[in-house]
Amino acid sequence: MAEIDPIIHAPARLRIMSALVALQPRIQLDFRTLGNTLNLTDGNLGAHLQTLEEAGYIKVDKSFVDRKPRTHLSATTRGRARFEDHVAALREICRV
Amino acid sequence: MMLCHAEYSMTTNPISPISREEARSALEEIDRVGIQVRRSIAAGSMASMLMLWGAIWIVGFSAEQFIARAYRLWLVLDLVGLAVTFLLVSRRSPIKGPSYGRIWISWLALFGYAAFWCWLLVPQGMTHGPEWTAYGPVLERKMAVLWVTVCMFAYVVMGLWLDRFLSWLGAIITVATLVAFQFAPGYFYLWIGIGGGGALVASGAFIWRYWR
Numbered sequence: 001m002a003e004i005d006p007i008i009h010a011p012a013r014l015r016i017m018s019a020l021v022a023l024q025p026r027i028q029l030d031f032r033t034l035g036n037t038l039n040l041t042d043g044n045l046g047a048h049l050q051t052l053e054e055a056g057y058i059k060v061d062k063s064f065v066d067r068k069p070r071t072h073l074s075a076t077t078r079g080r081a082r083f084e085d086h087v088a089a090l091r092e093i094c095r096v
Numbered sequence: 097m098m099l100c101h102a103e104y105s106m107t108t109n110p111i112s113p114i115s116r117e118e119a120r121s122a123l124e125e126i127d128r129v130g131i132q133v134r135r136s137i138a139a140g141s142m143a144s145m146l147m148l149w150g151a152i153w154i155v156g157f158s159a160e161q162f163i164a165r166a167y168r169l170w171l172v173l174d175l176v177g178l179a180v181t182f183l184l185v186s187r188r189s190p191i192k193g194p195s196y197g198r199i200w201i202s203w204l205a206l207f208g209y210a211a212f213w214c215w216l217l218v219p220q221g222m223t224h225g226p227e228w229t230a231y232g233p234v235l236e237r238k239m240a241v242l243w244v245t246v247c248m249f250a251y252v253v254m255g256l257w258l259d260r261f262l263s264w265l266g267a268i269i270t271v272a273t274l275v276a277f278q279f280a281p282g283y284f285y286l287w288i289g290i291g292g293g294g295a296l297v298a299s300g301a302f303i304w305r306y307w308r
Contacts, residue, residue, distance in 0.1 A: 004114060014122060015129050022130035026193050029133070030140075033190035036308070037136040038129070065187075072192055087126065093119035 002088035007055050009086070012040060012048050017083045020058060020075040028061055028072035049073065057082060131259075135307040138258050140190040143304035145181055150296030152177045157289030160240070203250065210246040214239055237277060237284050244273045244288060265299050 008017050015038050023029060035045045052058045057079030061072045075083065114122075152173045160166040185200075218235060248266040255263025269292045276287035 009114075009122075011125075015125065018126040018129035019133040022133050023137075023191065024193070028192050029137070030190040033136055033140060034133075037133050074193075087123070090114075090119040090123050093114055094116055094123065096116070 002085045002092055004089045005082050005086040007051060007057065008083060010048070012038070012044065013052060014086075016045070016048055016052065017057065017075065017079065017086075020073060021080055021083050023074070025077075025080070026074065028059075028074040031071035031073060034073060052079070055079075134258050135303075137190050138262075139303050139307035141185050142258075143300045143307070144184045146296045146300030146303065148180055148184070148300075149177060150293045150298075150300060153293030153296060154289050155293075157240070157285045157293065160236075161283070161285035161289065206246060206250055210243055213242060217242075234281075237281065240285065240288065241273055241277050244292060245270050248273075261299075261303075265295065269295055 008014055016034065019034055019037060020029060031042075031045070034040075035042060038045070040048075049058065049060060053060050056076060059074050059076050061074070063070055063072070156166070156170050156173045159169050163169070218239070248270045251266030251269075252263045255261065255266060272291055272295075273288055276284050276291070280287055
C-alpha cells in the first residue's frame with residue numbers, strides 16, 4: 001500500500017517535487033526559474049532543496065555559465081519513485 | 097455523536113493523517129505546478145524564438161510577394177535565424193539535459209526531410225524559360241506551403257508535449273496557409289507573411305507576458 005511521504009508532504013516541497021518530476025528524467029531545471037515559477041524566495045527555496053537533497057530525492061548541479069554561477073536541479077530516480085508513491089497514497093485517500 | 101462520526105469518516109481516511117479534501121487539493125496542486133513549470137520553460141526560450149521566426153516570416157514572405165527570386169534573401173534570413181536561435185537557446189534556456197539536444201536534432205531532421213522533398217519535387221534545370229513562366233510560380237508557392245506546413249506540424253507535435261496552445265497555433269496557421277494557397281494565390285506570400293508571421297509574433301508576445 002502506498003504511503004504518504006512526510007518529506008514530500010510539506011506544501012513547498014510538494015510543489016518543488018511536482019515541478020521537477022514534471023520534467024523528463026535527466027532534464028535539469030534552473031534554480032531561478034523554479035523559484036520564480038513557485039513564487040518562493042531564494043532562501044526559502046534553498047532550505048527546502050537542502051532537505052530534499054539530503055533525502056536523496058533531488059540532485060543539485062552547480063556550474064558556471066559566462067563566469068556566473070548557475071544551479072540546476074533534477075529529481076533522482078529515488079525521488080521520482082517516492083513522489084509516485086506519495087501521489088498514489090493521495091489518490092487512495094481520495095477514493096476511501 | 098453518531099453524526100460527528102459519520103461526518104469524520106466521510107472526509108478523513110482513518111489510517112491517514114490527511115483528510116480527503118487535503119489529498120484532493122494536493123493532487124490539484126501537483127497538476128497545476130506541472131502545467132506551470134512546462135509553461136515557464138516554454139516562455140524561457142520559446143517566446144523569443146516565436147517572435148524571432150515570426151519577424152523572419154514577415155520579412156521573408158512579404159519580400160517574396162514583391163521581389164522575384166527572393167529565395168536568396170531566405171538563405172540569409174534562415175542562417176541569421178538559426179544563429180540567433182542557437183544563442184537564445186544556449187543562453188536563456190531554463191533547462192539543460194540530453195533530451196534538449198534531441199530537440200535540435202529533431203528540428204534538423206525535419207528541415208533535412210523538407211529540403212529532400214523540395215529537391216525531389218522541383219524538376220532539375222527548370223529555373224528559366226517558358227516552362228518556368230508557366231509552372232514556376234505555382235511550384236514556388238507549393239514549396240512555401242511545404243515548408244510552412246512542415247514547420248507547423250512540428251509545432252503541433254511540440255504542443256502535445258508542452259501545451260495545447262502550440263498545437264492550436266500550428267493547426268490554425270496550417271489551415272490558413274492551405275486556404276490562401278487555394279483561394280488567394282495573388283496574395284499568398286503576403287497572407288503567410290503578415291498572417292502566419294504575425295500570429296507567431298503575437299503568440300510569442302502572449303507567452304512572454306502570461307506564461308513567465
